[in-house]
Structure formats: structure tokens, C-alpha cells
Amino acid sequence: MKTLKDVSIGESALVRKLNSVGPNRRRLLDMGLTKGVKVTVRKLAPLGDPIEITLRGYELSLRKSDAELIEVE
Amino acid sequence: MVETLRIALVGNPNCGKTTLFNNLTGSNQYVGNWPGVTVERKDGELKGHEHVVIQDLPGIYSLSPYSLEEVVTRDYLVNEKPHAIINIVDGTHIERNLYLTTQLLELNLPMVVAINMMDLVCKNGDRLNLELLGERLGCPVVPISALTGEGSDGLASLTMEQASRHQIDERPHIFTGSVEHAIAHIEESIQEKVDEQHLRWFAVKIFERDEKVLKDLGLEEELIGHLEKHIQDCEKELDDDADGIITNQRYASIEKILAEAVERNSSKEGLTTSDKIDMVVTSRVFALPIFAIVIWLMYYLSVTTVGTWLTDWVNNGVFGEGWFWYGKGAQYAADVAEYSQAEVICQPIDYAEFVQALEKSPADPMAWQMTEDVAQYLHFDSPASVTEEAFSHFLADHNWVGLAYFPSKVESEKNEPAGVQGVSGEQLREKRRLLERGAPDPERYSGWIPGIPVVTRRLLKKGKAGEAVQSMVMHGIIGGVGTVLGFVPQILLVFFFLAFLEDCGYMSRVAFIMDRIFRRFGLSGKSFIPMIVGTGCGVPAIMAARTIENLKDRRMTIMLATFIPCGAKMEVVAMITLAFFPGSFWVAPSMYFIGVLIIILAGISLKKTKTFAGDPAPFVMELPTYHLPTLRNLLWHTWDRGKDFCVKAGTVIFLACLLLWFLQAFSWSFHFVGDMVDDSMLASIGNLFAWIFSPLGFGDWKGAVAVISAEFAKEQATGTLGVLAHAEEASTITVVQNMFQEFNSAHPGLAALSFMTMNLFAPPCVIAIITAFKELGSAKWGWLTVLMQACVGYCISLIVYQLGAFFFDGGMLGAGTIVAFVLIAIVLFLVFRPGYSGKPMEHRI
Numbered sequence: 001m002k003t004l005k006d007v008s009i010g011e012s013a014l015v016r017k018l019n020s021v022g023p024n025r026r027r028l029l030d031m032g033l034t035k036g037v038k039v040t041v042r043k044l045a046p047l048g049d050p051i052e053i054t055l056r057g058y059e060l061s062l063r064k065s066d067a068e069l070i071e072v073e
Numbered sequence: 074m075v076e077t078l079r080i081a082l083v084g085n086p087n088c089g090k091t092t093l094f095n096n097l098t099g100s101n102q103y104v105g106n107w108p109g110v111t112v113e114r115k116d117g118e119l120k121g122h123e124h125v126v127i128q129d130l131p132g133i134y135s136l137s138p139y140s141l142e143e144v145v146t147r148d149y150l151v152n153e154k155p156h157a158i159i160n161i162v163d164g165t166h167i168e169r170n171l172y173l174t175t176q177l178l179e180l181n182l183p184m185v186v187a188i189n190m191m192d193l194v195c196k197n198g199d200r201l202n203l204e205l206l207g208e209r210l211g212c213p214v215v216p217i218s219a220l221t222g223e224g225s226d227g228l229a230s231l232t233m234e235q236a237s238r239h240q241i242d243e244r245p246h247i248f249t250g251s252v253e254h255a256i257a258h259i260e261e262s263i264q265e266k267v268d269e270q271h272l273r274w275f276a277v278k279i280f281e282r283d284e285k286v287l288k289d290l291g292l293e294e295e296l297i298g299h300l301e302k303h304i305q306d307c308e309k310e311l312d313d314d315a316d317g318i319i320t321n322q323r324y325a326s327i328e329k330i331l332a333e334a335v336e337r338n339s340s341k342e343g344l345t346t347s348d349k350i351d352m353v354v355t356s357r358v359f360a361l362p363i364f365a366i367v368i369w370l371m372y373y374l375s376v377t378t379v380g381t382w383l384t385d386w387v388n389n390g391v392f393g394e395g396w397f398w399y400g401k402g403a404q405y406a407a408d409v410a411e412y413s414q415a416e417v418i419c420q421p422i423d424y425a426e427f428v429q430a431l432e433k434s435p436a437d438p439m440a441w442q443m444t445e446d447v448a449q450y451l452h453f454d455s456p457a458s459v460t461e462e463a464f465s466h467f468l469a470d471h472n473w474v475g476l477a478y479f480p481s482k483v484e485s486e487k488n489e490p491a492g493v494q495g496v497s498g499e500q501l502r503e504k505r506r507l508l509e510r511g512a513p514d515p516e517r518y519s520g521w522i523p524g525i526p527v528v529t530r531r532l533l534k535k536g537k538a539g540e541a542v543q544s545m546v547m548h549g550i551i552g553g554v555g556t557v558l559g560f561v562p563q564i565l566l567v568f569f570f571l572a573f574l575e576d577c578g579y580m581s582r583v584a585f586i587m588d589r590i591f592r593r594f595g596l597s598g599k600s601f602i603p604m605i606v607g608t609g610c611g612v613p614a615i616m617a618a619r620t621i622e623n624l625k626d627r628r629m630t631i632m633l634a635t636f637i638p639c640g641a642k643m644e645v646v647a648m649i650t651l652a653f654f655p656g657s658f659w660v661a662p663s664m665y666f667i668g669v670l671i672i673i674l675a676g677i678s679l680k681k682t683k684t685f686a687g688d689p690a691p692f693v694m695e696l697p698t699y700h701l702p703t704l705r706n707l708l709w710h711t712w713d714r715g716k717d718f719c720v721k722a723g724t725v726i727f728l729a730c731l732l733l734w735f736l737q738a739f740s741w742s743f744h745f746v747g748d749m750v751d752d753s754m755l756a757s758i759g760n761l762f763a764w765i766f767s768p769l770g771f772g773d774w775k776g777a778v779a780v781i782s783a784e785f786a787k788e789q790a791t792g793t794l795g796v797l798a799h800a801e802e803a804s805t806i807t808v809v810q811n812m813f814q815e816f817n818s819a820h821p822g823l824a825a826l827s828f829m830t831m832n833l834f835a836p837p838c839v840i841a842i843i844t845a846f847k848e849l850g851s852a853k854w855g856w857l858t859v860l861m862q863a864c865v866g867y868c869i870s871l872i873v874y875q876l877g878a879f880f881f882d883g884g885m886l887g888a889g890t891i892v893a894f895v896l897i898a899i900v901l902f903l904v905f906r907p908g909y910s911g912k913p914m915e916h917r918i
Contacts, residue, residue: 018317023139027693029320030135032169035313037324046360047589050692056168056324059351059696061585063592066693 004039004053004067012040013072020069032056033070078125080232081150083177084161085170086132087578087697089189089219092706093161094129096225119229128155134169136176138285141624150180151271157183157236159228161219164194164201165698167335171327172320174210178244179274183235184212187228191216198338206334211244220703247326251310252318255303256280262296280304281316347578347698354579360586367579368605375566380609383562392555393524394515401520408513415504424461431456526551541738541745549734554727565715567606567613571620572710574602576702580620581694588692594676595685596633597626597692604630604672607637608665611841614639615848616714625685629676631845632858635837636671636865638664642833644788649829652809653822664833671834671865674904681908729839733785755782768889769831769867770824770874771816783832784839790832820878827874835866868896 007013015037018025032055033039042052042059050063082097084090098117119125130149131142138144150158160177162170167188174186186207188194194201207214213231217224246253259276267275267290278286279300287297304315311318344352353359374380390396397405427447430440434456444456451463515521529551533543574580580599587598599621607614614634621627638646643661650660679685736755738745746752759778766772766780775794783790795808809825817824836842836859846855875893879885 023137024693026135026137026139026316029317030137030172031693031695032172032324034321034324035317036321043355044357045355045585045589046357047586049589050585052355052585052696056166058166058169058698060693061581061696062693063588 002072004041004070004072005051005064007039007041007072009041009043012038014038015070016073017071018069019071020066024066024069028062028066028070031060039072076124078122078157078233078236079128079153079155080119080125080157080159080236081128081130081155082159082161083130083146083150083173084132085134085163085166085173087695088132088161088163088166088170090129090132090161091710092219092703093159093187093189093217093225094127095706095709096219096222097127097229122229122233125229125233127159133173135173138283140622142622144285150177150182151268151274154270155182157185157232159185159187159232161187161189161217164188164190164216165197167194167201168324168327168331171210171330172323175247175323175327176274178211179271179277181241181244181270181273183232183238183241185228185232185235186210186212186214187217187224188214189217189219191224192218192221200336200338202334202336206330209245209330209334211242248319248322249311251307252280252322255307258303259300262300263290263292266290266292277319280307281319345698347700350699351582351696355582355585360582364583364586367574368602371567371570371574372605372609375563375570375606375609375613380563380566383566384559387562388555388559389524390522391524392526392551392558395521395523395527397515397518398520398522402515402518405513405515405518405521412507412512415507424464427459427464525555540747544738544745544747545731545734548738549731550727552730552734561715561719563610564613564616565711567609567617568714569707569711571602571617572707572714573702575620576700576706576710578697578699581696584692584694585696592692594673595625595629595680596676597621597623597630600626600630600634603634604637607634607639609640611635611637611639611837612844615841615844618848619714628849628854629679629685631848632679632861633672633675635841635845635862636675636834637668638833639787639837641787641838645783645790645829645832648791648806648809649825652806653813653825664829667830667834667869671869674900675861675865678900678903681903681906686908729843730785733782737782750778766831768875768892769827769870770820770878771813771828773816775812776816776828780828780831780835784836784842786840787832787838790828820874820881823874823877823881826877827870830873831866831870833866834862834869836862868900872896 002013004013004015015033015035017035018028018033020028037055039053039055042054044051045061050061051067052059052061054060082090082094094115094117097119099120115129117127117129119127128149130146133140133143133146136143136147138147149155158177158180160174162174177184188201188203191201201216203214203216213235215224215228215231217228219225248256256273256276259279260272263275263279264272275286275290279290279292282304292300307318308315313321354363386396427444431444434441434444444459447464448454448456448459451459451466453459453463516523526547529546530543533546538546571580574583580602583602584598587601589598591598591600600618602620603614603617606617611634614637615631618627618630618634621630642664646661646664650657654660733755736758737750737753738747739754740746740752741754741757744752750756755778756774759774759781762777762781763772763774766776779790779793782793791809794812810821813821813825813828837845842855842859845858846852849855849858871889872893875887875889878887879890879893
């Protein structure tokens with residue numbers, strides 16, 4: 001099962017499923033991480049975490065621990 | 074009376090909402106808090122319309138029930154029902170912005186969508202069909218540019234027109250068949266229970282199983298079970314959770330609308346300017362150096378250079394003796410320099426020094442000349458035969474004979490031998506005449522503005538005010554106001570830089586860069602900035618925590634930021650170092666080190682408590698496009714926050730200063746004690762608490778009073794000791810040395826060290842405490858913070874003193890030593906115990 005954390009920098013993927021729960025899940029949904037949306041991993045923060053992704057025409061940063069809960073294909 | 078028309082301004086963060094608000098309202102704004110919560114609320118009268126109020130709601134992405142800002146917004150919209158909504162949408166990020174729009178539309182309130190940054194959209198070569206967009210959304214859409222103010226007037230009049238219409242156009246249903254079907258069912262069954270206008274909004278929320286709505290409505294179990302069946306059918310059909318279904322379909326409908334209404338410029342793919350900036354600013358190699366430079370620059374300008382100049386000007390000029398207009402005062406400065414040189418040169422010598430000169434005389438021509446002169450004048454054959462009595466006669470007539478004869482001494486004392494060595498007798502007489510005229514009086518020079526205390530003292534003298542009144546006005550009122558205003562320049566500068574960092578988009582990058590480090594001890598990446606500002610002053614540091622959106626992170630930052638020694642505390646450090654550890658390099662750095670250590674340990678321990686437990690807030694953060702902020706916006710932000718400090722904290726701080734003056738100036742029988750602080754109420758309060766400080770090595774009322782009065786201004790800690798010693802002549806250093814010798818003859822140095830750590834790590838000064846109370850937004854949290862800080866300061870001092878004594882006494886174990894070891898064990902337990910692992914406490918909303 002591939003997650004957003006496994007997507008290498010510069011690559012894109014389609015979101016399949018959100019495994020996060022509670023406020024985290026809702027926040028990710030609200031920010032547009034819905035099923036089928038295309039996200040591109042832009043870069044890693046200088047200290048290795050969080051990551052920066054592009055989706056729906058804007059930049060979003062999220063922690064690897066959150067990215068791990070987002071299934072992609 | 075005409076009813077006031079209320080128009081709510083709603084939009085995403087970073088969409089230009091504040092700028093639009095300022096365009097619409099001009100300067101007629103009033104700030105308040107939403108009842109019961111710390112979210113700020115701004116109202117403003119629409120320019121040129123007396124009965125129209127624009128309400129600036131918090132910047133939000135959604136109307137979910139999980140963040141304070143979102144709940145405040147939706148409660149306001151549902152319960153208070155504004156007459157109309159202006160939904161401001163960032164045209165460059167239109168897809169995500171319209172997500173909120175789809176939720177707002179369900180509220181069925183009159184609404185206008187204002188597309189901001191249309192100029193940028195056009196520049197990118199994209200074409201937006203606004204008419205079509207409005208048709209699809211079901212509400213009017215207008216283009217604006219908040220930056221230039223274009224379109225604001227049209228937007229205002231259109232919104233007012235919408236508000237006055239009684240019928241709202243039918244808004245399109247955006248969900249798919251089965252979902253709409255379920256929602257229709259829900260609508261039907263709750264029709265009687267909710268406001269008809271918001272029926273659809275409630276129905277969608279119930280479909281999403283919104284905890285807060287379900288709780289507020291208190292539907293019967295049976296009904297919920299019935300509705301649940303419909304919801305589950307949809308979930309099964311679409312293979313997703315209800316809230317996922319709703320979100321998905323909202324975005325799907327937006328995508329569909331935009332596919333029709335937007336014509337993207339296909340040729341312009343690739344990197345934008347903002348992307349290019351980010352390639353450097355958040356790159357692996359340059360991110361940290363750039364960050365360090367930005368922080369250094371901000372610190373350098375707002376704390377060390379410009380900030381200090383301005384603070385000194387306020388403290389020593391406006392609230393001191395006085396100051397010169399810009400460009401004036403050069404003559405005065407030159408005269409002062411000449412006068413002090415004359416003072417050095419003409420400083421009279423005594424017989425002992427004459428004898429010293431005699432000893433040096435053959436080798437030292439100046440000394441020889443002086444002794445010869447003296448002998449000749451007194452009609453002695455040789456200088457060696459001059460008696461002490463004769464010398465004192467000579468001094469009476471000729472005390473201008475001074476250090477000029479001792480160039481070596483001048484060199485060591487004043488380090489400016491040039492021009493002194495060759496001073497002739499005539500020149501010396503001239504210097505002497507200069508001294509007789511007295512020190513130059515700045516008031517005689519043009520451009521001098523006397524300070525407020527000077528003017529007030531004169532007025533009081535003229536009015537023949539009593540001693541107590543004079544003291545109250547001078548120390549209580551002017552001293553209090555001066556203390557508050559002394560903070561203003563630094564605060565304004567810090568706010569200016571913070572506004573810049575926030576507005577241009579760098580603040581989010583700071584969080585992005587620092588998150589990894591800070592989240593380990595329960596703080597946000599943005600906590601770094603308050604800590605850095607805290608090295609200058611704790612008050613702007615606490616206020617800088619406002620940039621942290623998450624409540625827990627903000628709270629913890631406010632609680633911990635003042636452990637970093639501020640500028641005033643460094644004065645205490647300097648004094649104690651000079652008195653007990655002269656020339657040692659380790660004292661000041663180790664104080665910063667202890668401060669950082671406390672923050673880390675306290676952060677880790679707090680994170681393991683129930684209140685702060687749980688995952689750090691979702692760090693799902695937009696990295697907004699960089700843009701150059703306008704000066705108008707920056708100044709507005711700076712002023713907006715600075716005004717807050719002056720008005721809110723100012724009044725309380727002023728009262729606190731007045732209270733301290735009162736305690737210090739009066740005895741319990743309300744006799745004015747003046748400088749005899751020993752008889753004051755403060756002294757007896759100190760006596761009451763003296764025993765508390767015994768385990769720290771300075772259990773004396775004077776030590777206690779110094780700690781208490783330092784709560785009003787940390788730099789007073791050592792000064793108070795001077796006042797209490799009534800030693801006007803002796804230098805503070807000697808006073809401090811003697812005082813600690815008196816407190817603790819065994820380990821005066823250790824006692825001084827623990828006195829210092831107590832002052833540094835106990836609660837910050839009262840001004841910072843009051844600011845923390847205001848920013849924490851609750852008295853409970855305020856007191857908890859003060860209690861925690863008091864415990865930390867006390868424990869650190871106890872450990873420092875007791876362990877120090879233990880090692881110096883060659884390992885003699887006393888009760889105090891055991892307590893110190895127990896405290897260390899407790900700290901280790903708090904840091905290393907398994908954290909609270911139950912359900913994290915939700916923010917009470």
C-alpha cells in the first residue's frame with residue numbers, strides 16, 4: 001500500500017483514501033485532500049520533516065506522520 | 074431609529090480580508106473579543122453609511138467544528154444572522170477558496186462573492202467568466218482588488234442591495250442524487266426543530282454527523298437512528314464516510330463550475346515568482362542560514378539598535394531629564410566633555426598623593442615639578458620638608474593643582490592622556506574657572522526639551538504640593554506611565570517586523586523550517602520567534618505568540634517564552650557577575666543555557682499532562698504565495714496591535730505601579746515614609762516572606778523585598794538592595810557584596826547566584842504577567858502560569874544553592890541537599906514518565 005510519504009520529491013500521485021481520524025482527517029479533507037485529487041510532492045523541510053505538496057493550485061505543508069496516513073496511487 | 078445593517082466579512086486566511094475591511098471601514102473600527110473566547114472580533118462602520126456595520130470574522134477554510142475560529146464564525150452566522158455576507162475569495166487560489174463559499178451558501182443568507190486579486194489572475198493570463206460563475210453559484214460575484222481598493226464601493230452597494238431584498242434566489246443543490254435524497258429526508262424530519270432559513274445547512278451538518286450540531290439540537294434517539302439509516306445507505310453506495318462524501322462532492326462541484334467558468338492560460342505552466350523564491354528560501358542548503366539572518370536582522374533592529382535607542386529616549390529623555398531636538402545638542406555634548414575633562418585634570422590631590430609624588434619625583438618630571446612648585450610657594454627649602462599641615466594650607470588656596478601632574482594616573486583613570494600632559498599652569502587655572510561655573514546646564518542650550526518629570530516637579534514645587542503628593546505624582550503616576558510607555562517603541566518595532574513576516578508569507582515558512590525541532594517539546598515552529606524576541610523583552614515576546622494559530626501551542630509558548638532572560642534581567646546578571654564573579658565568562662551564557670533548558674524540560678513535562686497531551690495540533694498548513702506587503706497594511710497591523718497593548722495592559726500596569734509605590738511609600742499606619750523603605754508596608758511584607766528564601770541562601774527581609782520589588786521591573790533587583798542599604802555613596806557593587814555577606818557569611822557568592830536565578834526564572838515582571846493574562850484570555854491559565862513559573866524559579870535557585878553548598882562544603886549532606894536531590898528526581902520523573910495516553914482533551918469551545 002503506497003502512501004503519500006512514499007512519493008518521492010517531484011513526483012505526483014492521486015489520493016485514494018484518508019486513514020487519519022478526527023480533526024486531522026477533517027482538516028485534510030477541508031484543505032482539499034479528497035479522493036482522486038492530484039498532489040505533487042514539492043520538497044522536504046531542511047530538517048527532514050514536514051513535507052511540502054501542491055494541490056488544487058496552492059502549496060500545503062504537512063508532517064510525514066500525516067502523509068503516512070494518506071493512501072495514494 | 075434605523076436598524077443597523079450588519080454585514081459579515083468571511084474568507085480564507087491570506088485572502089486579503091483585512092485589507093478589504095480597512096478599505097470598507099476606513100478608521101471607524103472597534104475591536105473586541107468574541108464572548109467567552111480569545112478570538113478577536115472587529116467591527117467597523119461602512120464608510121459614508123452610518124447604519125451599516127462591517128464585521129470582520131476570523132479567517133477560516135471551512136465551517137467544521139474543530140477549530141475555535143470556525144466554531145465562532147459559524148455560531149455567529151447561524152445564531153446572530155447578519156443581514157448579508159461578503160465572501161472574499163482569493164482569485165489565484167479560487168478552487169480551495171470556493172470550498173468555503175459552498176458551505177456559506179447553504180446558510181441561505183443574502184451573500185455576495187468578491188473575487189480578490191483579479192489583477193493577478195489577469196496577469197497570469199487566466200480568464201474568469203464572473204457572470205457564469207455567479208449563475209452557477211447562485212449569488213452575485215464581483216471582481217475587486219483589495220490592494221488598490223478597486224471595486225470596494227461597488228461591492229458595498231451591491232451587498233446592501235442584496236441585504237434589503239426579502240427573497241433569496243434559489244441556490245443550486247450541488248450533491249449527487251442519493252446524497253440530496255438523504256438530505257431532503259433530514260430536512261423534512263428536522264423542519265420543526267431548526268430555523269427555517271438555515272434548514273439546508275443543518276441538514277447537511279447532520280448528514281456529516283457534525284458533533285456540535287447534533288449535541289446542540291438534541292434530537293431523539295429514534296429520529297437519529299432513522300436518519301442514520303439514510304446516511305449509511307449513502308456511505309455504502311459511495312464507499313466513503315459521510316463527511317468525506319460531502320467534502321468530495323463539494324470539491325467535485327467546484328471543479329465542474331470552474332471547468333466552465335475559467336479559461337486557463339495553457340502556455341503559462343512552470344514556476345511562478347513565488348515558487349522561485351521558495352526554491353531558495355526553504356531549500357535544504359539555504360533555509361537555515363536565511364532564517365538565521367532574518368531573525369538576526371529582526372532582533373538587531375528591533376531589540377538592540379533602533380529599539381534600544383527609542384526605549385532609552387522614552388525612559389531617559391521624555392520620562393527622564395529631557396532631550397535635544399534632532400540635530401541640536403552638539404555644543405552641549407562638547408561642553409560636557411570639556412567639563413568632565415576639567416574635572417579629571419583639576420581633581421584635587423591630598424597629602425598622601427603628594428608624598429607619592431615625592432617618591433617618584435626625580436624620575437617623573439611632572440611629579441618633580443609639582444613638588445617643587447608646592448615647596449616654593451610654601452617657602453620650604455626642599456619639597457621633602459613640606460609638612461602635612463602646610464600642605465593643607467596650600468590646598469585651601471591652590472586646589473587646582475591636580476592630576477595634571479600625574480599623567481600616569483590620568484592615563485589609568487580616564488584613558489585620555491592627550492592634552493593633559495602638557496597642560497600649563499595658566500590652562501589649569503582656566504579649567505578651574507570652568508569648574509567654578511558649574512556643570513553645563515542643558516536648559517541653557519537651544520533645542521533642549523525638558524523631560525516630563527522635570528516639568529512636573531517644577532509645577533509641583535510651584536503649587537507647593539506636599540511631600541506625599543509629590544512622591545505619588547513623581548514615582549507612582551509618572552513612574553508608572555513611563556514604565557508602560559518605555560515598552561511601546563520596542564513593541565511597535567517587533568510588531569512591525571512580525572507584520573512584515575506574516576504579510577509577506579515568510580512566517581508560515583518559519584513554522585515549516587522549525588517545526589521538526591519544536592514539536593518535540595510540544596511547541597510549534599512559530600514558537601521560535603517569541604523566544605528570540607524574549608531575549609529583548611518578554612512583553613512583545615508574549616504578544617508575538619499571537620501569530621500561533623493553535624491554542625495549545627500558543628498557550629505553552631506564552632507560559633515558557635519568558636524563561637529566556639530578557640534585557641532587564643541581564644542587568645541583574647551583570648551586577649551580580651561584577652560583584653562576585655568579576656571577569657568570568659560563564660555566568661551570562663549559562664543563564665541563557667538554563668533558560669533554554671527550562672523551556673525544553675518544561676515543554677516535555679507539560680506535554681505529558683492531560684491538558685497538553687495528544688498529538689500536536691494538525692500541522693496542515695497552507696504555505697501562502699509570497700507577496701510584497703504594502704506599507705499601509707504593515708503600519709495598520711503594527712498600530713492595531715500596539716494600541717491594544719497601550720489600552721489594555723497600560724491601564725492595569727499603571728494601577729500595579731501605583732500600588733507598588735503605595736506599599737513602598739507608606740507604613741501600615743499610613744504614614745508617609747519617603748526613602749525610609751525599612752518602615753514601609755513593603756518591608757513588613759518582605760519580613761513575612763523572608764523565611765521562604767532561607768533554603769535559597771538569602772532568608773533576609775531585604776532579599777525578599779528585592780525579589781518582590783523586582784517583580785515590578787527586573788532591573789530593580791540589585792537597585793533595591795542599594796536603596797535598602799541606605800548607602801548612597803558606596804557603589805552598588807560594594808553594597809551588593811556587603812549585603813550578601815550579611816545574608817549568608819558562609820557562601821555569599823552562592824547566595825548571590827541563587828538570588829539571581831530566582832529573579833531570572835521566577836515569574837517575569839508584572840507587566841509581562843499582565844500581558845500573559847490578557848493573551849491567555851483566562852485568569853485560570855494566568856494563575857497557573859505564574860504558579861508554574863514561581864515553582865520553576867524557586868526550584869532552580871534551591872538546587873543551585875544547595876548543590877553548590879554541598880560541593881563547597883566537601884559533601885556535607887544537609888536537609889536542603891536532600892530536598893535538592895529530590896527536586897531533581899521529580900524533574901527527571903516529569904520529563905521521562907510515560908505521557909498521558911488517554912483521549913486528548915478537546916479545547917473547550
